[in-house]
Amino acid sequence: MAARLDSICRTVLERATDAVNVTDLGRELSHQLARVIPHDGYLLVGLDPASGAGCFHTGERGYHSGTAHRLRTDTALDAHPHPFARLATGPCPVGVLSADHPDFRHSARVHDVMAGAGIISEMRVALTVSGVTRGMLILLREHGSRPFSAADSDHATQLARPLAAALKQFVGSKALRPASRRPLPPAVMVIGTDDRIRSMTPSGQAWLRELGLSPTSPGADDPASVGTQLNMTHLARPATGPAVTRIPTPQGWIVLHAQGLDGAGAGDVAITIQCASAPLLLPAVAAWYGITSRERAVIEQALKGLPVKHIARQLGLSPHTANDHFKAIYRKTGVNSREELVAGLS
Incomplete structure (x- = not known):
């Protein structure tokens, strides 16, 4: 097993360099992980190393957007026992939530929401290297599979740092080049408390396409529910204040600002999307490129x-x-x- 883990560590760095986009990266990392930690679905999130906000994401067979929203916002649910902030700074970067574990026998999160989505076990992994959290990984097993075991957690713990290094390699191995797109006008969109787009400026549709998200109309059933915007809205809710993230794309870097609204729009979040300027981009670039x-x-x-x-x-x-x-x-x-x-x- 040690030889296989070493092989995976080497391979994920190589494949991260070759990955053209984050979808390819996620699929390759999932494929390599499956050699020692079989899973039915995954979600991979890269974090802006200068702000800690989400800057890219990908996944397959993860939680439906409605389920994900409820898991994040339903105050009637028990708190997640393994918040990423704790995993990132604690002695172990891995936390498992399973229906068969006695500690979660009465957990509404596990037996109501997760089970309702067909999930029997969830593994969370904080991807931290050299004191910087580069991303987050969620692995899922569906009903019909066995829950994640202690051995699975041990393997994930050994692979967490190489996976974090792979995220850094994915961004830092790409040569810094000027944006290849024609500059778009900045866009503003308002995200409601239900994580749906309430309104946006005309250029918002084009920016959503740049971010690889479906440019749905305001109020549609699948708005910014699973994108970087959602991560930003939660970081910018009242308790935490404004947030910023810099997003690498094949066409150049994009910056998102998010800030909660006051007055009649209290609880909603306004997001500004635009091309990144040098002073704002440099802190993230410095961290990604070492x-x-x-x-x-x-x-x-x-x-x-x-x-x-x-x-x-x-x-x-x-x-x-x-x-x-x-x-x-x-x-x-x-x-x-x-x-x-x-x-x-x-």
Whole structure:
């Protein structure tokens, strides 16, 4: 088994580099995991390393949007015993919820909602590496399968860090390039307490397509129910305040801002979607590409248009050292020049 786990660890990094989009990434990681942890469905969420908000997601045979909404918002349900925030910071990154476990014998979450959706067991895995949580993974087993076992949890614990590294590799292995799309006007959409789109500006439909979501009309049955927007709305509910996430797409980076509304719209969340600007994008890019604090300072000065000698003087470096930092930045981000670097962040 140890040899198989080692093989999976190597393979997930290789496949993350080759994955064209997040759908391919999710399917490949699920396929590799199934070698040691069979499962019927999964949900994979990548997190903006600078804000902790969801920035991409994919899944197959997961919870229906209505079930997912109830599991998150129904105050009559018992709280989930394994919140991701605790898994991410605790000694074990894995938590299992199963119908056959005596601790959950009277759990409405398990025996009402999960069972009603045909799910007998749920495994949650926080994907953290080097102190940064890169994502979250949920594996599901349906009725007719056996619940996740202690051995399954042990395997998931050993694979959590390689999976987190694979998420970083998926983003950080792609060369930083300027957006290939024609810029869209910023869009605003309002998400109600039922997680449905109440209204949006005309460009909202186009932005939903950019995000890989069905551009349904406001009030339709499948709005932003399973997308990054939903994650953002919950982060921006009254207790937590405004939220921001930067989303990598094949056409360039997108930024989402979410903020709860007051007054008559209390409980609703307004989301702004637009192309990412360099100052807002840099914190996430630095984390995804492994850029050091000193290298980030060099980039910040380069974005001001300063020549190398001025950058070196500003940061107390020699011009030679400043150029060495630029070379390291180019290597990490896959660009060939300062012009390409600035264009990739603009």
